[in-house]
Amino acid sequence: MDTNRLSDTLAKALNDQMTNEAHNAQIYLSYGAWASDKGYGGISNFLFRHSNEERNHMMKFLEYILKRGAKVVVTAIPEPGPDPINVNDCFEKVFKSEVENTTAIYKIVEMSMQEKDWATWNFMQWFVKEQTEEETMAIDMLDKVKIAGGPNANDDALYNLDKDLATTPDDATLAQDTSVTNP
Numbered sequence: 001m002d003t004n005r006l007s008d009t010l011a012k013a014l015n016d017q018m019t020n021e022a023h024n025a026q027i028y029l030s031y032g033a034w035a036s037d038k039g040y041g042g043i044s045n046f047l048f049r050h051s052n053e054e055r056n057h058m059m060k061f062l063e064y065i066l067k068r069g070a071k072v073v074v075t076a077i078p079e080p081g082p083d084p085i086n087v088n089d090c091f092e093k094v095f096k097s098e099v100e101n102t103t104a105i106y107k108i109v110e111m112s113m114q115e116k117d118w119a120t121w122n123f124m125q126w127f128v129k130e131q132t133e134e135e136t137m138a139i140d141m142l143d144k145v146k147i148a149g150g151p152n153a154n155d156d157a158l159y160n161l162d163k164d165l166a167t168t169p170d171d172a173t174l175a176q177d178t179s180v181t182n183p
């Protein structure tokens with residue numbers, strides 16, 4: 001009896017996204033190592049913690065594919081690419097990679113709608129919200145870097161930024177979580 005509840009097309013897209021999340025984990029890992037090497041302990045710790053989040057995302061896709069009775073295909077993870085040239089470049093690259101990830105997530109949502117696979121559509125809504133959060137996080141980081149001087153930030157500003165990031169919460173506050181009394 002066939003217990004597979006995913007179409008071949010969606011199973012492939014979900015497997016590809018599982019690899020994308022592993023790729024994202026490698027990107028944060030490599031930027032974290034770069035930041036540590038440059039002496040930015042706070043930034044590095046923030047990026048390492050986020051790398052773990054990406055691995056959790058990878059596991060969510062893996063679990064979902066298994067639970068729907070389809071086959072998980074674990075492949076090689078693409079390389080994270082070159083190191084950032086400075087802190088500003090680091091967070092610009094983070095933002096760009098999160099936007100690319102959002103595009104990939106939306107594509108799967110669209111595919112699940114076309115197939116009327118409402119289970120996958122429902123599963124993907126967690127990621128739609130998560131991507132809003134991840135993009136907000138990246139924008140917040142870019143705002144902080146901008147205040148510190150952007151690509152021209154001096155050592156003092158970077159020292160303070162690094163201290164700040166050591167205590168920055170992992171999750172950004174979304175517009176839907178705010179109120180008049182708690183904006």
Ligand code: FEO
Binds near residue numbers: 053054098
């Ligand atoms: Fe799993 Fe940062 O997206």
